[in-house]
Amino acid sequence: MRRYVTFIILGLGVFAVAAGLALRLYAYPQLAKIPHNVNEVSVGHGEGITALVYVPDGDTAMPEIRENLSLTSTTKVTGNLRAEEVTEDGDVTVWVEASEVVDDDDGLTVNGSLRSLCLDRYSGEAVMPCENQFYEDVAGERIVGERGTLQQPGLNFKFPFATEQRDYRWFDTSVKKALPIKYSGEEEIRGLPTYKFVQTVPPTLLEERDVPGSLVGQPDVPTVRAGLYYEATRTLWVEPTTGAVISGREDGKQELRADGESTAVFDGELALTDETVAANVEAAEENISSLWLMTVLPVILWIVGGVLIVASIVLLVMGGRGRHSSSAPASTKVTEPV
Template sequence: MRRYATFVLLGLGVFAVAAGLLLRLYAYPRLAKVPHDIDTLSVARGTGITALVYVPEGDRARPEIREGLTLTSSTKVTGNLRAEEVTKDGDVTVWVEASKVTSDDDGLVVTAGLRSLCLDRHSGEGVTPCENQYYEDVSGQRVVADRGERQQPGLSFKFPFDTQRRDYLWYDGNVKQALDIRYLGEEDVRGLTTYRFVQQIPPTRIDERDVPGALVGEPGVPTVRAELYYEVTRTLFVEPVTGKVIAGGEDVRQELRTEGQGVGQGTVVFDGELTLDDKTVAANVAESEKNVSRLSLITGLPPILWAAGGVLLAVSLLMFFAAGRGRHSRPGPPTKVAAPV
């Protein structure tokens, strides 16, 4: 009976260790992936913003700088299921982002953008080869990259699953680079533990264009060549298990500088902060809590199974060797001693 129990414990121990390995090495990688068929809408709002708008006048639009605006930014992200990079169980997906910032007062469009890229479904980073990568520049022209060129490197939509307390590279669509975004500690967002990341980009030249002289303080000149400078402080609150951005915002400043103008001397064409609204944050929290529960079950069970399996294996081996020692030390039958004659 003891021998039978020994082998039962041994089998259970091996099963527990194997099950833990299976969950960690097979189940977790399959579950910790972003979906191909994403379809989300994020909304950010801001008040008291200075922005350049284009006011319709007949068949033309007149540029005008307005102050004290209330703006709404809408960002729609969808999956391109027809892209050749997309396969059912593949590790690469293709997402398309369409964004627009409008004035709440009159609906005038302040900025709009469209981009597409391939990303790793685990890390969230832009990857190549990719046939479906492009972005629209400030003039609305589509810029398409070669399939082997990583046009939009770094992180763009989310952080990796199992986000670490360290700095990452986050892609900025205005400077067209992936730059450091620093980890600055933990913060509670609606009861959810998040990591706070901040990216600060100093004034950077992003474009050069001809603008009406009146727009930049030279009313007597029909057009003036000006450079557009951009700076931002981007703050993101990230749920670390899923890597999902829960809340955050961008404090942006843009100015047009003519020849000879330095920092702060140009014409401000955007100055203000847009932050994700309550509805968007609440939806992000609800989705993350659901996904965290599933992933935590997968990541939490293996250590328990390994510990239990180790104990069962140790006990079964002790029982096995104890039984062996018992057989070797068992006394034999008594030896008959001849009676004296």
């Protein structure tokens, strides 16, 4: 009877190890994918900001630098389900991002952008070939990327599943490059453990443009050729299991430089609102619960399975020794003749 019990324990151990492997190697990769049908809105806010605003003036708009503004940014990310790169079980998806920053007082747009790119559904990085990649920083002036070239490389919307405590490369939409974003420790956001990452963009010339002389300290000159420089410090808090960005803030500055004069056309910080952060925490906690079965449970099954296998082997060895002892010949007593 004990022999049958031993083999049952051995079978349960092997089953537990196999089930853990199946969950980790097959089920987890199927679940740990960014969705095709994403539809998310995030809102940021900032106070005391300096910004260049175009004020309507009849049929035109006049540039005006305003200080101490209250600005709100709205970013909507949706999936392009009609893109040729998108298939139901495929490893690539296409996301589209539309963003706008407005002056809270009069609703005037400070800046806006639209972009699209192909993403690896596991790592979250931009991939090629991609027919559906473009960005549009000025309305009506769309810059389309070549199919075989990464137009917006690196991470763009999220970090990989199982984010590690190391540096990554995050795409900056202003300089149009993937720059290092450095791991900077662990912090809790609303009770949720996160990894903190910080990206520093040094002062960089974005472009040269003709601007009214009044914007660069030359009111008597109608037009001046000026360089537009940009710098920023970006901080992101990332939930490591899902790679989701939970909270974020960006302290940015843009200035026009001409003939030794410089004028800030944007200077301030925008941060995700408490409502957006709370929604991100709730969504991450739901996704963590789903992924738990594919990450923690396999480890538990491997441990339990290993213990059962070892126990069954011990029982088999002990059973073998017992049979060997019971089969030894009994000693006989020799009676000496009288």
